[in-house]
Each structure stands twice: as structure tokens, then as C-alpha cells.
Amino acid sequence: MMTHIGILIETTADGIKPALNGVITAARGPEHKLYGLVFDGKSAAYKDELQAFGIHKIVDIQSDEGLLNWNPDCWARAMVDALDYFEIDTLFGLTSFQTKDVFPRIAALLDAPLLLDCIGVDLRTLTAEKSQFSGKTIATFKLGGTHYLFGIRPNVIDPQPSPVTAEVLSFKTKISEESLTVEAVKEDAGDAIDLAEAPIIIAGGRAMQNAGNFRILYECAQVLGAAVGASRVAVDAGWVPHSMQVGQTGTTVSPNLYIACGISGSVQHFAGMKTAQVIVAINTDPQAAMMQNCDYGIVGDLFDVIPILTRRLKSALNDK
Amino acid sequence: MNVYVCIKHVPDTAAKITIIDNNRIDEKVTFIINPYDENAIEAASGLKRHITDAEIIAVTVGKASAEATLRSALAMGADRGILIRCERNPDSLVTARAIKAAIERDGKPDIIFAGNESIDSEGFQTPFRLGVAFNFPVASNVVSFKLEDRRVTVESKMNAGEMAVIRMPLPCIVGAGKALNQPRYPTLPDIMKARKKPIQTIDLDRLNLPTAAGSIQIDKLRPAVDQRHAKIIEGPPEAAVTELIRLLKEETRVI
Ligand SMILES: Cc1cc2nc3c(=O)[nH]c(=O)nc-3n(C[C@H](O)[C@H](O)[C@H](O)COP(=O)(O)OP(=O)(O)OC[C@H]3O[C@@H](n4cnc5c(N)ncnc54)[C@H](O)[C@@H]3O)c2cc1C
Ligand SMILES: Nc1ncnc2c1ncn2[C@@H]1O[C@H](COP(=O)(O)O)[C@@H](O)[C@H]1O
Numbered sequence: 001m002m003t004h005i006g007i008l009i010e011t012t013a014d015g016i017k018p019a020l021n022g023v024i025t026a027a028r029g030p031e032h033k034l035y036g037l038v039f040d041g042k043s044a045a046y047k048d049e050l051q052a053f054g055i056h057k058i059v060d061i062q063s064d065e066g067l068l069n070w071n072p073d074c075w076a077r078a079m080v081d082a083l084d085y086f087e088i089d090t091l092f093g094l095t096s097f098q099t100k101d102v103f104p105r106i107a108a109l110l111d112a113p114l115l116l117d118c119i120g121v122d123l124r125t126l127t128a129e130k131s132q133f134s135g136k137t138i139a140t141f142k143l144g145g146t147h148y149l150f151g152i153r154p155n156v157i158d159p160q161p162s163p164v165t166a167e168v169l170s171f172k173t174k175i176s177e178e179s180l181t182v183e184a185v186k187e188d189a190g191d192a193i194d195l196a197e198a199p200i201i202i203a204g205g206r207a208m209q210n211a212g213n214f215r216i217l218y219e220c221a222q223v224l225g226a227a228v229g230a231s232r233v234a235v236d237a238g239w240v241p242h243s244m245q246v247g248q249t250g251t252t253v254s255p256n257l258y259i260a261c262g263i264s265g266s267v268q269h270f271a272g273m274k275t276a277q278v279i280v281a282i283n284t285d286p287q288a289a290m291m292q293n294c295d296y297g298i299v300g301d302l303f304d305v306i307p308i309l310t311r312r313l314k315s316a317l318n319d320k
Numbered sequence: 321m322n323v324y325v326c327i328k329h330v331p332d333t334a335a336k337i338t339i340i341d342n343n344r345i346d347e348k349v350t351f352i353i354n355p356y357d358e359n360a361i362e363a364a365s366g367l368k369r370h371i372t373d374a375e376i377i378a379v380t381v382g383k384a385s386a387e388a389t390l391r392s393a394l395a396m397g398a399d400r401g402i403l404i405r406c407e408r409n410p411d412s413l414v415t416a417r418a419i420k421a422a423i424e425r426d427g428k429p430d431i432i433f434a435g436n437e438s439i440d441s442e443g444f445q446t447p448f449r450l451g452v453a454f455n456f457p458v459a460s461n462v463v464s465f466k467l468e469d470r471r472v473t474v475e476s477k478m479n480a481g482e483m484a485v486i487r488m489p490l491p492c493i494v495g496a497g498k499a500l501n502q503p504r505y506p507t508l509p510d511i512m513k514a515r516k517k518p519i520q521t522i523d524l525d526r527l528n529l530p531t532a533a534g535s536i537q538i539d540k541l542r543p544a545v546d547q548r549h550a551k552i553i554e555g556p557p558e559a560a561v562t563e564l565i566r567l568l569k570e571e572t573r574v575i
Contacts, residue, residue, distance in 0.1 A: 070484060073457065096479075097461070097477045097478055097479055097480075098478060098479065101460065101461070101476070104444060104448035105448050105452075105458070107445060107448070107449070108416075108451065108453075109452055111534055112534045113411075113534040113535060114443075114445055114536075116443070116445075130442070131442070131544060132441060133337045133345065133439075134439055136337040136543070137339060138541070139538050139539075139541050140542075142537045142538075142539040143534065143536060144534055144535035145532075146533060146534070147534070179456075179457035179488065180459065180487065180488040181486070182485065183473070183485040183487050184484075184485040185478065185484050186485060187482065187483070188481055188482055192481050193480055195480075197480075242463070242498055242499035243477065243499070245498070248333050248355075249333075249498050257575065267333065268333050271333070274544070277572070278568070278572045278574050279548065280568075286552065291550060291552070293546070293547065293550060294548060295550065295551065295572070296567055296568075297550050297552045298552075298553050298557075298560045298561070298564060300560065304557045305557050308561045309561050309564070309565075312561050316565050316569065
């Protein structure tokens, strides 16, 4: 029997979020028909990219009045409506701010199980894996019910193309009365790339000493196409906003490359970045936990090392 | 005004987790109040400074040992506590039903505070399930909060570099993010006073909860292996950086 699977297609001004391709890869299966659910009305523009990754139907979700502006409650109700119409019983998404705001609402409305930040999903057995106790254990969960929702941790599943021919559909939902209103969307301090989705992160800790010194990390990040993160000490000191905090009480990240600069490597910090593919530590203290549990360590003063790294990366990445 | 705060009893962030029977942990470790729930209590206490008739009731679903965490909440400003006692930790579908049933028995909520996430199960969902159970609006991962004329205005992150300003009427549910406030730690007199504040205990089984359509169960638990073989790159900074870039490009191909 065909299983209909919905995937929330998250987009930004630059198009589909790059980390989404891993999510689509995780949702595929021989008996799966994949529905990409799009809210920004640009389905047609995404057709080439989505069909290359195996999406069969691309659905523009709108109301009679047009595009649905960001309202997590209204988006959740629209999704429930679309799931019902297309007989979709399984939903996938990227574990992002938007998904964390919309998927739990859908799960609650459907009284369905939801697992966010999954590192693996097996739909045949209805099990999924995710970390628990701040990354100290990996749990295999068994889900029961009629609908299932999964948020995939960004960058943990290798995106693999699998071309099909996609069809673009439109779906009109009825707007029910809003329980909450979104008054405005403001600009917020911090990076333009979501920390959790960034393929490369360079992070600074107490050793940064002040807000201004973070400039050297931003310069390096720009060359790498990386996002900048921080330890809690740097956040509590007010040098950078909380949205940049990596760790147990900050963001959990799983980039391909994590460069920890002047971060000692407390359990709480490791909790947020231990699944990075490659960890680089730059620290004056060779005994620091981060130096003991990284892939590559450089013993040295970050104020010496980072500018050299930035300069060398510039030439190394330019003559690729 | 009835202000409820959902708090969870969780293993300390630094605790060493030992797995037993393949699917649960040895609970002989230090437990703490879930860090996000401290922000929830702080926000509730903030309300009490302006609204004199506000009563803050801390609610938890947990084992008998969770009483210790309720006492912490009482020391941080809650007036009384409700312990919904159970032998095994229920999933969030059941937890939300239990909290709803217990609150409903207790009084009429005007506002319910919770945390954005519990650091043990990392569910990110209980406040939303509570919202549907009560049919109250919910905003979570909230980083600013204001109450005026029975309307709540909050800010919550929606994307990188973007923050949504959300407005909802009371009664409603607010899930606290870490950046919402700075929890104040209780003083010794606060802790002494908390010992005398009342805690009511209800057995989960006595609540006759409606059954949930879905369930989330832990099947297996295994330790995360994360010991890496650190390779220290020797030499002066210039040489070390050159070698690092070579390794990242050629050995691990991450840049
Ligand atoms: C409930 C709870 C939750 C927490 N949540 C988080 C969390 O989410 N994220 C988090 O990060 N922390 C968290 N913490 C805090 C955590 O315990 C540590 O205090 C924190 O991570 C330490 O930050 P740090 O590594 O920047 O500072 P430190 O531990 O002080 O380390 C600074 C490092 O910089 C090195 N150094 C100094 N100068 C230089 C230089 N010039 N060049 C290179 N290296 C240098 C030092 O050798 C040292 O290793 C939490 C704590 C608790 C109790
Ligand atoms: N067992 C529980 N008892 C009371 N509140 C809970 C419980 N589990 C979760 N919560 C509340 O729901 C929030 C989010 O939890 P979770 O959905 O588990 O990530 C927590 O910060 C608590 O405020």
C-alpha cells in the first residue's frame, strides 16, 4: 500500500533551506508518495529542486484570500486540513524554529505522537532515534496512533538525489478563527543563518573577553560560509545574544564542522554540539576537555590562530 | 488571578547517566528543576509583583521524589504545589491530560506558564498539547512577555534573524525560553518558608484520564558513544593552521 507522506518545505528569501534535502531523503521509501507542502506560493519555482530529491506532489497551501502569512496556529490548522484531504498520515520536517512552533500544534490537534530532533526514522517499524538526557543517551522510540510526526535534526542525514517527475497542485484551506494573532515580524539580533542548520559553525567562549572580539570570528565565518556560536559564558556576559548559545540550554547543532575557540568543553556545552561530524578545538590549555575530545586540536592563543586561519582559508578556498 | 506553572523534575545537567534494563536510567542521581521551568516560575513571580491577588500554583507530574522539585518552585515564588504522582514517567500526551485534569479540579486558570523544553526528554510539545486540551492559545520559546488588560504580548523566534510578536487573550499558555528572564535564586528564608507551603498529592490513576489516540514509548536506550581520538596539531600557528586546512580539505573533506 502507498503511504502518503507530507514534508513541510521550509523556504527563505534564497529558496528552499539547504538542510531540507536530508529530510526528504529520510522520508523516502519504495512505497512512499511524497507531498511537499509549500506556504510561500512559489511551488512552481521549487519544482526542479524538489523533484530531483524525490518529491511527487508539490502542494501550494493557501486560503481563498491568498497566501497564509506566518501564524503558527493558522499554519497548523491548514496543514491538518491538507493532511486530511490528501490522506497523508506521516509528516516530516526540519527541526527548526518554525517546525518547533507548528508540528507540536498539529500533533496536539491530531492527538498524534511527535518526535523532534530525530537522527533516524524507520517507518516500517514506526520507530525513530533521538538523543535524550542532553545527548548522553540515544533512545529508540516506538510510536503508536494513526498519524506520526517527525522533525529531523539538520545535517544528520546525508542528502541523496532520487529524481522523479513532480506535479504541482494547489490546495485552498478555510481560515478558522485565529486563537492568537501575529502582530509583527521584527528583525532580531544574531545570524542570518539558523545556527542549527548551519553546515559550519565557529564558536567562541569566555576567552573572547568581550563583544568586540567576536569580530574575528565573524570574519572567519564569512570566509567559511559559517554561522557564529557561543558558550553560555559569552552569552551571560552579554557579549552575544542567547540565540547564539550552543548547548543544553541553548541550541543543539550538528554541523559538518564545529570550530570551538577558547571553549573549555563543559558537559553542557558538549550536549549541544557533540554530534558534529568534525570538531576542531583552539585552546591555550591542552588539558581542556574540548582538546581531549575533538578531532583536531591546535594548542594556541585564539587571537593568534584565528586571524591566520581566516587569511589562509581565504586563499585555500579561493583556489579550489 | 490563578497562575499555574508546569515544572518537571529532571536529572541534573552534569549527572552521569547509567542505563538499566535497556530502556530506563538509574535515578540515583541528583535531580533539579528543569532549567526552562525556572524561567517560567520567574515570569509568574514577576506577575505577582504587579497583580496583588495573583496566586501561583506549581504543578508537576512525576514520582514521589518530584516533591523536592516542587519545593524548589515554592522557594522560587510559587504559593502552593500539586504533585500528580505516578510510578512511571508518562509520555507528553498523557502528561498534558494529567496536568489539565489536575488544574481543572483545582481552579480556573487565567494563565499557565511552562518551559519551552524539558532537558531530559527534549520533547518541545507538552505546552501545545495542554493548549489543545484546554482550547487555550499557546506561544512557546517566548523571550519577552507583557500582560495588559487581560491581553498577553510575547515575542518568539520564528527564523534566523526574525522574531514574531504574538498577541493572545487570557486564558493562555506561555512556554518560557531561556532568554525570557534571569531566574533569581532563592534565599535561605525563601527556602525555609517553602517548607511550610502546602503541596497536594493526587494519584495519576485517580484522575480517570481520557485515553490518547497516540503514544510515544521508549523502546531502547543506549549510551551515546562520543569519544574522539584527538589529534593535536603541533608547531607554530602558521604551520599548524596550514596543516589543519589540509586535513579539513583532504582527510575529512568538510570544507
Ligand atoms: C543548568 C546549566 C545549563 C548550562 N547550559 C549551557 C549551555 O547551553 N551552553 C554552554 O556553553 N554552557 C552551559 N552551561 C555552562 C557550562 O557549565 C560552562 O560554565 C560553560 O560552558 C563554560 O564556558 P566556556 O567554555 O566559554 O568558559 P570556560 O570554561 O572558562 O573556558 C574558557 C576556555 O578558554 C581557554 N582560553 C583562555 N584564553 C584563551 C585564548 N587566548 N586562546 C584560546 N583559548 C583560551 C581556556 O583554556 C578555557 O579552556 C550550563 C550550566 C548549567 C549549570
Ligand atoms: N512531567 C511534567 N510535569 C510538569 N510539567 C511538565 C512535565 N513534562 C513537561 N512539562 C512542561 O512542559 C514543558 C515542555 O516539556 P517537553 O514537552 O517535555 O519538552 C516543560 O518545560 C514543563 O513546563
